[in-house]
Amino acid sequence: MERNGSYSVRSGYHWLHNTECRRRNPRPSSSMAIDPRLWKQIWKADVPPKIRNFLWRALRNCLATSANLHKKKIARTPMCPLCNDHPKTTEHILLLCPWVEPVWFGCSLNLRINRQAVTSFGQWLGNVIENGRTPQERSRCLTVIAYFCWQIWKDRCKAVLEHISPSPARTTHAAAIAINEFLGSLDHGRHQTEHPTLSNDNQHHLWNPPASPFVKVNVDASWNPNSKRVGIGILIRNTHGDFIKGSSIPSVANSAIEAEAQACLEGCKLAAEMGYRQVTFESDCKEIISPLKGPLSNGRWEIYPILSIVRDVLNCFQTYVWTWIPRTANQAADHLAMLATSRMSPEVWVNRPPSSLMHILNKDGLPCPPRSA
Structure with a gap:
């Protein structure tokens, strides 16, 4: 029915379409299954917009993985071309591929990936960010994870396209450098755009x-x-x-x-x-x-x-x-x-x-x- 309470062909079509979608896919979409607080943290994260967009696509399972491309009959196989042992899903690319594990352990958070506990990328991200942290610690943690996910994705694409073995040490160093440079420029930019009516003590850059x-x-x-x-x-x-x-x-x-x-x-x-x-x-x-x-x-x-x-x-x-x-x-x-x-x-x-x-x-x-x- 329309908002005014009357029936129309359009309202009947939408009702049938939504009923059929729920019947075929009873599970909620990845975006709906994620805690809304996590979405807010991502859109406020201290990272460049392109990395926020990348995290959004990863959480929505919209990355161009072999598993997704295989479903659309674009890729011949859903298997990971680097390890050939598991389907190339978002979780596999960013967390579970063997060469990625030392990358996460080498980051400043020293994360150990528990394969059995990873059900989805969104679930893993939410658990790591919360984990008894203060709001400031959660913000810093999200920045680190976002940059490392972005660097893992870039280095993986380079390895597949250029047929070279990925290097966990090189990925870790590149992500750490990018984090340092971005946070430094971000802090300096905040200092330069502070409100002019603030006192000198508040304007002091730390x-x-x-x-x-x-x-x-x-x-x-x-x-x-x-x-x-x-x-x-x-x-x-x-x-x-x-x-x-x-x-x-x-x-x-x-x-x-x-x-x-x-x-x-x-x-x-x-x-x-x-x-x-x-x-x-x-x-x-x-x-x-x-x-x-x-x-x-x-x-x-x-x-x-x-x-x-x-x-x-x-x-x-x-x-x-x-x-x-x-x-x-x-x-x-x-x-x-x-x-x-x-x-x-x-x-x-x-x-x-x-x-x-x-x-x-x-x-x-x-x-x-x-x-x-």
Whole structure:
């Protein structure tokens, strides 16, 4: 019947059609079987729109899997072309294919896939995200899972189309780098678009810990144009925000940009000496970050020799990321650089920062580490 209570051919047709659909497919669709709260979390997730759309298609079972293509008589077989043991469903592609399991275990969430417990991708995703987490933890967890699903899909397609074996380690590293770069740009964008009526304290941009298994190295330089003296500050913190090591190094330079290049070089050397393999480097100097993320020829000629050495040192790392941050997020390294301008020799702090750095670490919103003796 129509809304006004009268019968029409159209209303009769829709009633018959819906009755037949329920008879043929009594099970609810994947979208209806998913908790509405999960849908809200996905559409609010801190990921690019293309990854949100990918998750939506995965939850709706709309991916171009062999199983789906076989049903439409497009693919000859529903079997997975990589393992040839199971149908290539959404769950198999993202969770159950043998090469995918070490990818999930290697991510920052250290997930172990229980094959017997996986009934659908939506059910698995909802269980992992909830699992007694706070709202902030659920948001971070969803970001990690979304990026890893996206990277698994891309690397799997590449393996099938180019006939190469997928690499769990390569997939894990690529996803971790993408997460670090996106969250960094997202936080900086939020800082730049804050409401102008907010107080200065609320506008203060906080330092953000890196995703596991990365450590973060912040570098900065202070330069005196009269004396040509340079102070270099380096600060290393882990994924929990713990202070690992800091250094103040006095030097000399002919320009401010040269001083910043020296700071990047010293930061790379310190991370390499400590044996780190996955590192995120942060600096508030765009003129340094740009050539380090692309061709060195994009940078200024006077710093080319220093950046060439930086590139050589970077070969020591398995994975590294260069990120620009605003000065307000780099105050800890800036403080150590200022300390170096009054020093005659380098000074190093391990695990315990100098007492003058404590208030800055507190402003970053992290637990205050013990003071140095």
